[in-house]
Amino acid sequence: MIRLIRIELFKMSKRPRSYLGFAAFLVINILFMLGLKYGGLDREVMGSIGNGGGVSVIGSPVNAEFMTWMAGASPLAVPILTMFMPFFVCLIFGEIFAGENAEGTVRTVLSRPITRWEFFTAKFAASAIYAAGLVFFLGISAYIIGIIFFGRGGLLTTGSLDKLVITWYGEREGLARLALSYLLTFMGMMTVGMVAFFISAWLNNTMGAIGGAIMLLFAMFIVGAIPWFKPIKDYLFGTHLLVGTKVFLDPIPWPEISTSLICLGAYIAGLFIISMLIFSRKDVLA
């Protein structure tokens, strides 16, 4: 199995599209950095924190951890977390079966002594590694760029997206919360990716898989925002996509996070099982 996963990762590494997300996040991080360093963005940010929270900030807490929080866990990161990252994840997850089917390589590989279960699981594992790589690249690159331009230090946050509380954490605790936040973001991205994965295994259509997953995500955001659908809101994965931002509250709302993790985990497991059943039973006619 390890060999099969390595093969899948090798194939991904040879496709330019695999690097699109990484390149985009690097550019975004550099733009953040330039804005903070030379555009006076740090003063504006600090000013808004001060005005909104009634606190005064002495000096600048803009540092590596603040950069990392801004890039993937702050209100500024919402477009990244709800649009860019799901898109780049779906680009890989949606292509994983459909692309091979379109090129006929699934026929070549499945004519070899490999079971469909092994082939499927290797693709799932490689996709998961890719999603983790993409999510943590966003954070790690922001942290490294932050160290280079602003140095290290503790973390100043505004709590979560739906509960604004200005909080200061020491460097180690800030780093731990950032790691946890990105880990939870990975779970959210895996869930969106699994929708594309499922459509890819089912319909053998790359564009359908990418578009379908993103459309479903947006539909969930819309449905979740309509009060009439409140009873089902907690069951929609879109509701839990930004669970990573909750770890900046003090104390950490573990029951809420657990509920989100159970929901996302159920989606991932359910989509994995259904996709596997579909893939193992379908005729390879490409």
Place this chain on the structure above:
Amino acid sequence: MDELVVCSDLTKRFRRVTAVDGLDLTVGKGEVFGFLGPNGAGKSTTLRMMVGLVRPTRGTVKLLGHNVWKNRRAALKKTGALIEEPAFYKYLSGRDNLRIISSTGDGRSRKDIDEVLDTVGLLDRARDKVKSYSHGMRQRLGIALAIVGKPDLVLLDEPTNGLDPEGMKQVRDLIRRLSTDLGMTVFLSSHLLHEVEQICTRVAVINKGKVIESGKVKDLLASADSYEIRVDSTEKAAAAIERFGKASVGSVSGSRLLVELAGADVSELNRFLVENGVAVSALIPQKRSLEELYMKLMQDSNNGRQQ
């Protein structure tokens, strides 16, 4: 184990269409087996079922004694296959393609891979990306993938498709060598009759999903119902044959008649001719080409008759 391929009652239906219908087939060790049929006869569907790409509606396939759907790994471990047009990762080199695809089995050393690339004449292009390969080169790479690791059984689906005449000859020679030098059993699906006649020891002809004829090539071609008859008087013989009713005269040359039997045994005709005063000095079965046999089989099959 004497039988490397055993298909029993193999059937595949796609909704209302029956692509393969109760196919029974065996291929013995060391054979070069030709699987003939027109486009849409069910050849590729059969091959896909043989390697587990398509699930049979009914029946079983055993390769090397193992059921493909129950013990896939064992069935395909020593089986190489090229199913239809070879498909590769175009963004990878020929060598990388062979390396990663063959490593889904036992994994192959670079030496093994370079050996098969050399065998199919692609070693000097091994580092080039497959997207730069011509159709013929991809076909040869597909054959290389099928034979990497020296499998016991090689399944080839139209391996000479897209090759130029020289390439076709090279592949034919290669298939012969797989059998004679390397002791591999080859299952060759093709609609190129000349190719099959030259390479194969045994054939099965399939039409509309059913095997309509099978046997050793030598026997099938010899058992054609066409005879050259040498007689004392061709005029007397022709008149007698007309009265006989279950044969027709094709051509006459000197003391020879070319006679086509229609449902009668040659000994029956011989007796009739002698009883009618024709002195028969020889009855020589006429060897027809595989193409002639195939065309007749297809005509009979499409007219609803089976031999």
